[in-house]
Amino acid sequence: MGARTETGVVIVGTGFSGLGMAIQLRKQGREDFVIVEKADDVGGTWRDNTYPGCACDIPSHMYSFSFEQNPSWTRAYSPQPEIWDYLRRVAKKYDLHRHIRFGQEMTGARWDADEHRWHVTTRAGDEFIGRFLVNGIGALHLPNIPELPGIEAFAGRAFHSAQWEHDFDLRGKRVAVIGTGASAIQFVPRIAPDAARLHIFQRTPPWIMPKADRTIPDWARGLFENVPGAQRAYRNLLYWLLETRAIGFNGHPGLLRLAERLARANMERVIADPALRAKLTPDYLIGCKRVLISNDYYPALNRDNVDVVTDGVAEVREYSIVDTAGVEREVDAIIYGTGFHVTDAFEKVEIIGENGRNLGKEWSSEGIRTHLGITVSGFPNLFFLLGPNTGLGHHSVVFMIESQIRYIGEAIELLDRAGAGALVPRADVQERFNAEIQHRLARGVWTQGGCKSWYLDAKGVNRTVWPGFSWRYWLTTRRLRPADFELIGTVSGREPAEVRRSRTP
Secondary structure (H helix, E strand, C coil), rough: CCCEEEEEEEEEEECCHHHHHHHHHHHHHCEEEEEECCCCCCCCCCCCCCCCCCCCCCHHCCCCCCCCCCCCCCCCEHHHHHHHHHHHHHHHHHHCCCHHCCCEEEEEEEEEECCCCCEEEEECCCCEEEEEEEEEECCCEEECCHHHHHHHHHHCEEEHHCCCCCCCCCCCCEEEEEEECCCCHHHHHCCCCCCEEEEEECCCCCECCCCCCCCHHHHHHHHHHHHHHHHHHHHHHHHHHHHHHHHCCCHHHHHHHHHHHHHHHHHCCCCCCCCHHHCCCCCCCCCCCCCCCCCCCCHHCCCCEEEEEEEEEEECCCEEECCCCCCECCCEEEEECCCCCCHHHHHHEEEECCHHHHHHHHHHHHCCCCCCCCCCEEECCCCEEECCCCCCCCCCCHHHHHHHHHHHHHHHHHHHHHHEEEEECCHHHHHHHHHHHHHHCCCCHHCCCCCCCCCEECCCCEEECCCCCCCHHHHCCCCCCHHHEEEEEEEECCHHHHHHHHHCC
C-alpha cells in the first residue's frame, strides 16, 4: 500500500507551467499544494532535452516569467542549459522544493463527487488527494517514436533526441537521422563533423529562416541588471515585434509570401546543388508547419559525409536501413528527430470525471473540447496549463502560461468566497468557445497552407494552436466570468482561510 497525501491543490509537472502555478498560489497566500514530478529535478522539457545544440527558438528575454526576468542571458536565443538553470533558480527562490514530490509520475486521476476531491495515483503506487488538480505536463514530454519495419532486428544504437544517449560516441559512426523537425535541425550541425556518414531521412522539408542569434554583450547585461525598467522596455519591444507575426498566420497569406522569399534566399545563399535545393524546397505555404530558424543546418547538408534521403524507410536490418527505392545504407546508429505526441498527449493518462466519464476516451472519439484550453465540462476543478488550442506558432508560450495561472488562481478564489465545493464550465459555454476557435482556425495557414502537421489531430482538426494575437488570449482570460461556470456542492468541514493557507503539506 503506497503513501497517501492530502492537500488542497495537486499540481503535475515542474516545467514553466507547474512552477508558475505554484508561484501564483504562494502569491495568493496558499501553502496547501503539492507538485508531483516524474523525474528527480525540476525543468520539464528543458531538463529532458539535452541533445547537442538544444536551444530555444523564441528570444531569451521573452522566454521567461514577466515577474522573474533574467538580465543574465548570454545569447539572444538561450541554449538549453541556461533555461534549465533559470528554472532551477526560480524554484529555489520561491522555496518550491518543499512542495515537490520527485519520482512521482501521474498515472491516473479520479474525481470523487461525494468528497469534491481528486484522487491522483502515481507509478510509484502513492496517492495524492486534493480539491483541485492542475495538469501542467504540457504536450512536449512524450517522445514520438515511429514503428519502423524490422527495427527489432537492429543491432546498433537507436534513441530519440529527447532521450539522448551521451555515453554513445558518434565519432566515426554511420548515423541515420529520422526526421527534420525543430530538434533535428539543431543537433544535425553538431554531429555532422563527427560522423563518418550521416543519412538524413526527410519526409517533408521544413521552411527555415535565418536565426538572428548573437552574444549579448556585457554592457547590455549590465544595463538590464542595473537600470530600472530597461529590461522590461526591451521585453515589451520584443513582445510587439513577435506579435506582428500572427497577422500572416491568421488569414493574410500575402504576408507569408514575403517570409517565403526570405527563407528561399536563406537556402539559395548556401545550397548550390540544384538537386539538393529541390529536395529542401517545401511545397506548402510557410507557417503551415512549424517555421524553423537556423544558420548552420543548411551548411551542414553541404558536407561530403552528409546526404538527404527523401525516400521513406522500407525496412531496418541488423546493420542497415533500406529505403522505399530499394537503396540499402549501412548504419551504426539511428536517431529519431520525430518530435512528440502532441494532439494525443492529454489522452495518455486516465482521468475520470463526473459519472465515470473518461477524458481520454471522450477526446479520442469526439475530439478535444475545453473552455479556453483550461477547464473541461464534466470534470470539476480540473485545470490544464498549455492545454488544447493554447499553443503558439509565433510567440512565447510562457506568456500564455502566465495568463492561465492567473485565471486558475481566480477560479480557486471564487470557490473560496462562495464556499462551493467545485466549479465546472457550462457545456454550452464550452461548445460556443470551441465553435468560435475552430471557425477562426479554418481561415488560418495551419488549415489552408497545404500540409499535414502535428498541429492537427487524426481527423485533421487543429487542436493545438491559438488562432490570433496572444494579447487577445490575455484579454479573454484577464477576468474569470462566474456565469461561465456551474458551482457544485459546498465545502464540508471548511476551515478558516487563515488556518488552511498557513499549513504546509
